Amino acid sequence: MSVLSAPYMHDEAAAFAHVESILWADGPVCPHCGVIDSAYPLVGVRTKPSKKNPEGKERHGLWKCRECRKQFTVRKGTIFEESHLPLHLWLQAIHLMVSSKKGISSHQLHRVLGITYKSTWFLTHRIRECMRDGALAPFGSNGGAVEVDETFIGKEPGVTKAKNARGGSHKMKVLTLVDRDTKRAKSIVVDDLKKSTLIPILQENIAKEAFVLTDEARQYQGIGAGRVFDAHDWVNHSADEYVRPGHPEVHTNTVEGFYSIFKRGMKGVYQHCGKQHLHRYAAEFDFRYNNRVANGIEDAERGAIALRGAASKRLTYARPNL
Numbered sequence: 001m002s003v004l005s006a007p008y009m010h011d012e013a014a015a016f017a018h019v020e021s022i023l024w025a026d027g028p029v030c031p032h033c034g035v036i037d038s039a040y041p042l043v044g045v046r047t048k049p050s051k052k053n054p055e056g057k058e059r060h061g062l063w064k065c066r067e068c069r070k071q072f073t074v075r076k077g078t079i080f081e082e083s084h085l086p087l088h089l090w091l092q093a094i095h096l097m098v099s100s101k102k103g104i105s106s107h108q109l110h111r112v113l114g115i116t117y118k119s120t121w122f123l124t125h126r127i128r129e130c131m132r133d134g135a136l137a138p139f140g141s142n143g144g145a146v147e148v149d150e151t152f153i154g155k156e157p158g159v160t161k162a163k164n165a166r167g168g169s170h171k172m173k174v175l176t177l178v179d180r181d182t183k184r185a186k187s188i189v190v191d192d193l194k195k196s197t198l199i200p201i202l203q204e205n206i207a208k209e210a211f212v213l214t215d216e217a218r219q220y221q222g223i224g225a226g227r228v229f230d231a232h233d234w235v236n237h238s239a240d241e242y243v244r245p246g247h248p249e250v251h252t253n254t255v256e257g258f259y260s261i262f263k264r265g266m267k268g269v270y271q272h273c274g275k276q277h278l279h280r281y282a283a284e285f286d287f288r289y290n291n292r293v294a295n296g297i298e299d300a301e302r303g304a305i306a307l308r309g310a311a312s313k314r315l316t317y318a319r320p321n322l
C-alpha cells in the first residue's frame with residue numbers, strides 16, 4: 001500500500017492518532033503539569049460557531065488532564081502548535097520532505113498540498129527544524145575515522161566576486177564531517193575557512209582520539225599526532241590524488257559523496273537560499289543522509305524520527321515577512 005493512501009495522510013482524526021502514537025508511546029503527556037497517562041479524550045467538542053462554520057468545527061485530538069483539569073492536544077508544545085494547518089497536511093509535507101532525496105521546493109510543495117506559498121515556506125522551515133539533530137555524540141569516538149571537507153554554496157551576502165577571483169571566497173561556506181563508523185554526517189555553516197575558525201569547530205564535534213581525514217588544505221596541517229587529534233592524514237586533491245596509494249583508508253570520498261547530493265539539491269531545488277536559512281537546509285540534507293536506507297531506515301520510520309524531533313523543537317524566530 002502506498003504511504004500516501006494511509007488514513008493519517010487524509011483524515012484529521014487519524015492524523016492525530018498517528019502523531020499521538022509516536023509522541024506519546026507511554027500514554028498522553030499533559031503539557032501543563034507533565035503527568036503521563038492520566039488524561040481522557042474529549043470527544044465531540046466543537047469550536048464556537050462562526051459565519052463560515054455555523055455549527056462549529058470538530059476539535060480533534062482533544063484531551064483533558066485528570067490531575068490539573070486542563071485541556072490539551074498533541075500539538076501543544078511542539079512546532080505544530082502555532083499553525084492552523086490541519087495535521088494531516090503536516091504529515092503529507094513531512095513525508096514528501098523526508099523521502100525526496102534532493103529535497104522538495106516550497107513552490108512544488110505549495111502546489112501539491114494546495115496551501116499558500118507563504119504557509120508552505122513557514123511549514124518547510126519548521127520541518128527542517130525538526131530534522132536538526134543538535135545532540136550528536138562526538139564523531140570518531142574510539143579512534144574511528146572522520147572525514148572533513150568544505151563546500152561552497154550560492155553567494156555570500158555583501159561580497160562581490162573579484163575579477164579573476166578563484167575559489168569560493170564570494171560564496172557561502174559549509175563544513176561537513178562524516179563519521180565512517182556511524183555513517184552520519186554533520187554540516188555547519190561557517191563564515192570563512194581560516195584555521196582559527198575551523199579548528200575549534202572540529203574540536204567541538206570530533207573526539208580527540210579520532211583519525212581525521214582531510215584534503216591537503218593548509219588550515220588542516222599540523223592537527224594530527226596528538227596536537228589536536230590523535231591522528232590525521234590527507235589526500236592531495238590538487239595533485240589529483242583521491243586515495244593514498246597503498247593506504248586505501250586515506251580518502252575523503254564519503255564526504256564528497258554526501259556533497260554530490262547536497263549540491264545537486266541546493267542547485268536544483270533550493271536555488272535562492274539566504275545565509276540566515278542555510279543551516280536549516282544543511283540540517284535537512286544531514287537528516288536524510290543520517291537516516292537513509294543504507295543505514296537501515298525506510299521512509300515511514302524516517303518520518304517518525306522527524307515527528308519525534310517535532311516534539312522537542314519550536315522555532316524561536318518570528319514569522320517571516322514575505
Ligand SMILES: [Zn+2]
Nearest residue numbers: 030033065068
Ligand atoms: Zn495536567
